[in-house]
Amino acid sequence: MLDFRMVDSSPTRAPSPLLETLVVGAGVAGLTCAGALRSAGRQVVVLERAHGIGGRCATRRFDGQGVDFGPLFAHGHHPAFLKALREVEAEPLRDWPRRVEGGGPPCQPGALEPTVRRVAFAEGMKAFPRHLARGLEIRLETRVTGIRAVPGGFEVVAGDGPPLRCRDLVLALALEQTRRLLDTLEPFPQAAGLRALLGLFGSVPCLTVMAGYALDAPVPAWDVLYPEASDALQLVAQDSTKRAAPRFRTFVAQARPKWSRQHLDAPTEQWGRELLDEAAGHLGPWAATPLWTYPHRWRYARLGPTSELAEPLRIEFPGGARLGLAGDVFSPGGGLQAAWLSGIRLADRFLQEPS
Numbered sequence: 001m002l003d004f005r006m007v008d009s010s011p012t013r014a015p016s017p018l019l020e021t022l023v024v025g026a027g028v029a030g031l032t033c034a035g036a037l038r039s040a041g042r043q044v045v046v047l048e049r050a051h052g053i054g055g056r057c058a059t060r061r062f063d064g065q066g067v068d069f070g071p072l073f074a075h076g077h078h079p080a081f082l083k084a085l086r087e088v089e090a091e092p093l094r095d096w097p098r099r100v101e102g103g104g105p106p107c108q109p110g111a112l113e114p115t116v117r118r119v120a121f122a123e124g125m126k127a128f129p130r131h132l133a134r135g136l137e138i139r140l141e142t143r144v145t146g147i148r149a150v151p152g153g154f155e156v157v158a159g160d161g162p163p164l165r166c167r168d169l170v171l172a173l174a175l176e177q178t179r180r181l182l183d184t185l186e187p188f189p190q191a192a193g194l195r196a197l198l199g200l201f202g203s204v205p206c207l208t209v210m211a212g213y214a215l216d217a218p219v220p221a222w223d224v225l226y227p228e229a230s231d232a233l234q235l236v237a238q239d240s241t242k243r244a245a246p247r248f249r250t251f252v253a254q255a256r257p258k259w260s261r262q263h264l265d266a267p268t269e270q271w272g273r274e275l276l277d278e279a280a281g282h283l284g285p286w287a288a289t290p291l292w293t294y295p296h297r298w299r300y301a302r303l304g305p306t307s308e309l310a311e312p313l314r315i316e317f318p319g320g321a322r323l324g325l326a327g328d329v330f331s332p333g334g335g336l337q338a339a340w341l342s343g344i345r346l347a348d349r350f351l352q353e354p355s
């Protein structure tokens, strides 16, 4: 059930009124920022290029059964982030994964440390962004391709319609997507410094395969396996252990960054097959022939090592317009917690200084 408002973004000739705040990106960072601004009474519109919300916090449904193909679970220690997770109206699976095997590194350093809280959701990780999206005005399938500073605000080229005008603009995207959009903004005083700063960091890709089997397929004794010796596999997760009444036994295989980079532009069927075969090497030969399989290429999955800034950025433009940058690179630690914190902190910074 959708409880955010989707708005028709089909072309229209009517001039766009000046919006108070436009947020580009309906991932965790953008939704969090938009929600906090809206709660404080600001007018906010979110633009999202995809046909759904959530960005990398993604769940796909197969015959009604969710499979998480971005983060498998949320983890963190920041009290406000943990509170936000507790508020999600979905059945929480605390401390998932309980059964972890293998000595390979987890996807995020520290994800499995005893002081870190973990939670997944029985209906899928997308429950989190869906909760964050409540009450927001979100224009789906609206890709932003250019931004321009105009007196007192910004013009944003989005979809096929006329440019949208706003006073404050928030970019809440993967790092490389932010850099690309900033390149369309004609030089402004901080441009060179900002480009140099953001150029220091980078995301790593993650080739991912989801696979479904009959429920009588053998059951491994782990929720997540980190196969230390594999050059290809970062992890294999038994996703169906998160589901209340699974119809399939489902597994998700995520490739290591190096292997993903090497195979990023290879045909999908080729790397999908190789990854599945590698997973079958750990599960058993039966796993090479699933009932269904679905590969997904994440070009910008997670931040590379040491890719993080302490705070979201806010840049003043002439006439009182403000550009804000949020997303997982703009808070320590990366991942969902950082994305969420960057959104909250950017909204705070916008609200502290009256517009």
Ligand SMILES: Cc1cc2nc3c(=O)[nH]c(=O)nc-3n(C[C@H](O)[C@H](O)[C@H](O)COP(=O)(O)OP(=O)(O)OC[C@H]3O[C@@H](n4cnc5c(N)ncnc54)[C@H](O)[C@@H]3O)c2cc1C
Residues within 6 Å of the ligand: 024, 025, 026, 027, 028, 029, 030, 047, 048, 049, 050, 053, 054, 055, 056, 057, 069, 070, 071, 072, 073, 074, 075, 107, 108, 111, 142, 143, 144, 145, 172, 173, 174, 177, 206, 208, 254, 298, 300, 301, 302, 326, 327, 328, 329, 334, 335, 336, 337, 339
């Ligand atoms: C396979 C995988 C495993 C992961 N594992 C973990 C983990 O274990 N723990 C953890 O904490 N994190 C993990 N992450 C990372 C985590 O998912 C991200 O850090 C977090 O979701 C980033 O949120 P965000 O809002 O910053 O960006 P995103 O989720 O990328 O949101 C950006 C949004 O902007 C949209 N967009 C992009 N360009 C445009 C445009 N031009 N116009 C309009 N919209 C646009 C995108 O479609 C997207 O919806 C994982 C990610 C992946 C892919």
